[in-house]
Amino acid sequence: MRERWTQTRRSAGYLLVSLVTAVATLVALPLLVWPSKARAWAHWHRRRAGRLLGVPVPARPTPPHGEPRDGWEIRTAPATRRGLLWLPTHLLTGLPFGLAALLCLGNVFTGLWAMALWWALPAEAIPTLQGEIPVDDWATALTAAPLQVVVLAALFWWGGPPLARAHARICLRVLSLSEAQQLTQRVEVLTRTRAGALDSHAAELRRIERDLHDGVQARLVATAIRLGVARDALDEAPEGVTELMREAHEGIEEAMTELRNVLRTAYPPILADRGLDGALSALAAGCGVPTRVHVEDLGKVPAAVEAVAYFVVAEALTNTAKHGRATRAEVRVRQTGTGLSLQITDDGVGGADETLGTGLAGIRRRVLALDGDVLITSPQGGPTMIEVEVPCG
Incomplete structure (x- = not known):
């Protein structure tokens, strides 16, 4: 019951706002036909429809950093066309759907008001039910008014949420990308993210190359030099010690050779230089x-x-x-x-x-x-x- 009440309340708000925005669309139509305004207006409606239906709606696209807006405007021409198409669609759906909700809910509140306060109003301000039945006595106030409230409340209880969802689905249908356009947009996003990933990867390779070159390789060179000096100083030492020093020295030199190969294959230092x-x-x-x-x-x-x-x-x-x-x-x-x-x-x-x-x-x-x-x-x-x-x- 609570979930149903939440749906009805949200549907009422959605339909009434749709009525207001449909009237605003009609009044501000010359302004909304401007491409950027049409896209922004359409995206706002998409977000409303997505929230009502529980459907995720992508964020409004913006020109990538460094891309001229003129070129981006051309690439997003399909989105502009959908935004312009939404203007008459919203007028044809938002006005009747919103008016139906307004009449239904408005008469519910009229019935409640008439039932409780008819006696306090002057004769010229007596409310009427269904536009025909004046509420000028308690019999009418306690029979016709409650009947109107119950009937219209039940009508909106069962019909309001489907009506709001229908408008939201029409909105998403008109404004959503086709499969081909979604694929194209996805490819563009992947292309931009791949470029960013490649730049990050290249920066990381340069950092590794710098750390290996300035850190590990430098220490290996210093160690090799010290081993070479020690081996020369131990020429008169027992043969076994000299042989071990020679093997250690050669091992360090081989490690440095392999390290240089790794540096060249990771990111050639000559490119940076x-x-x-x-x-x-x-x-x-x-x-x-x-x-x-x-x-x-x-x-x-x-x-x-x-x-x-x-x-x-x-x-x-x-x-x-x-x-x-x-x-x-x-x-x-x-x-x-x-x-x-x-x-x-x-x-x-x-x-x-x-x-x-x-x-x-x-x-x-x-x-x-x-x-x-x-x-x-x-x-x-x-x-x-x-x-x-x-x-x-």
Whole structure:
């Protein structure tokens, strides 16, 4: 019973507010046809409908940080159209539904008022029931008035909540996204969150690289130096002690070599020092095949994308030097409308195959992790071309 009473009370408030907002929509229609106003007005109604039905409603979207509002307005044109469609829909539903609730509840209160206070009113202000029956004696006040109260209260008790829910469902039906639009919106959200996650990941990699380089590696170097000095000082010591010192010294040096490899694979320090252009030039200079590097003005590129580009070029040039038997290679990097584009070519013998463990599979894994594309063209006899595009959004 308490739950039913709560539903009836909430439905009454919902329908009466819907009547008021429908009248406000009619009065302020020239103002509400403005796109931003229409979206805000529609979202407010969505939230009301969602609360009544117990349906979660997403927060009102706002332009992502740094995105021009004009472009965002264009992308959210479907939401604007739904907001504009809601204006006549609300007039056609909010007015009659709200008026029905107002007439029903208003006559309930009229019956209660007439039943209790008819005797205190002047003759010209005598209330009437159903617009026809004057309440001018106790017989009418104690029969017709209670009957009106009971009938109309029961009518709203059973009909009010379904009427409010019907209006709320119409609201959500008109203003909710279609499945295709929901999917598109979800992809946009995932794209933005992925970009944020990649930036955070890249920052964390840089922190790890810095901590390892400045902390662990520095201590290992100092220990190796001390062990080397100690081994030199123990040249005259028993053979066993000298051998142990030598093994410890060599172990420290091997650990430092492995640590440097970890640092290079986690986040190449040269990227932080020289940027992508300088890092690729260093790779070309160290390649066994003469390599030309062309890097256009890239603007701001996420650190994670820079790292992937570096590893792609490094792996491709390593394959060229080891397996391609090429006499020259070329690397081109440019910014496209959607991301970073790389093209690595050589004049070698071709025949590169991802299934043979030549490192091409590793390139594909790294690129696909950022939702990028990889195209490898390597016919027998050459040339070999690797084309990569990585989103920068």
